[in-house]
Amino acid sequence: MKTVLQILPSLRKINGGVERGTLDVAKELAEKSFKSVIISSGGDMAEKFKKKGVDHYTIQIEKKGLINYFSSRSKFEKVLRNIMPDVVHIRSRWPAFCFSDVIKKNGIPLVTTYHGTYSGNNFFFKRKYNEVMTSGDVTISISKFIDDHIRYFFPHQKSLIRQINRGIDCKYFDTKSVSEIRKEKFLSSLMISERTHIILLPARITSWKGHNTAVDAVKILTEKNPELNFVLALVGSENNKEKFTKKLKKKISRLNISNRIIFCGNISDMPAVYSVADVVLSTSIEPEAFGRVSAEACAMSKPVISTNHGGSREIIENNVTGWLVEPKNPEDLADKITYVLALDQKKKDSIGKRYRRNDAIGTPFCVTLDYDTINDLDVTIRDRDSMIQKRVPIGQLSLYIESEIGRNVTT
16 A cells, blocks of 8 residues: 655644645545555644545644754654555645655655745745755646746746646535534534624634734725624634734724624635625735635535736636735725625525535536626636636637547556
8 A cells, every 4th residue: 555644833823724725635535545645844734634445644843943953853754664554645834844855865755845935935944944845856837827926936846837736625525415504513613693684704814814804894884884794704713813813803893893793713614604704805915825715615515705906817707707906905805795695695695606506516617708808808717626717819719628538547
């Protein structure tokens, strides 16, 4: 039996993109009769992995520093000799910085997944640190946005890059699989009336996820539409961000909108959370590498409003599969929320279900003709498995589909 070892800093973030992605890959590997092993600093999700038949080794690799560098390397060398994996997959810079040379010294193939744009590439030492994520035998980019980023900053490594668009488990994120009991469990925790609109922002509590923009939008909504019955549900961890959370709560109190915003904390049953939302927000002020929230909302047939940058633009086509707003623009966000909440349920459902319906019947590609098609003769084509969308000239559509089918067969 072949063994695949995945390494990431921790398993603390129940709804973190890297953590969830690791769980998805580990589960698939186990189902395909690979031995799946994970090394991390531990956390709430470790038990989930064990239930899926995944072995977990705890090494403190979450905190950076010289002492931790040497102590973690010593422990890793012992674990590596014990496991002797056939492939190692690293998902973060610090573990790659600590362990990549040890892995290579043992002759084990190394795969890295580049999950973000990583700041500081304009500075020599920071760029060298970031470059460790391209030091393996293969570097996976999780979206075209990330692929372009790596090729720009590390052009000498472009032959090693493989774009594998991150997907989500559409069987897990499916409205039909969510029972009324699961919905009620979340709704009862909110303690709101049945007629209250739920605006959902699923993201860990940190400044770059755009919570300040969302809070400002709530204030605008309250002033412009005082009769509108709604709450903003913030679902996500506050771990290690207590200072920012405290400032955010003070701001909410100062704006006199405490009755409009609910801090829900981490919730493991995200399909149940999505299922009761009237609209889902992704308000990041920095580009998302993939846009997991947008993809999950689409899979759950929910209307989604996302910031117009990064990987989210590859998932959301404005006014077709959702709505795009400019980052740090609470007025734009408030206007879009007002528009979506005012739509009749049939229209909201049609936006959310437009592509989900085709997923269910197994359509591999969906093609959309819109008003822009009249002017530029381009159409939008969406891959069912990755949920990535691209604009393609009508004249090249058949060639594009043939090339994609051929690529999927060979890979």
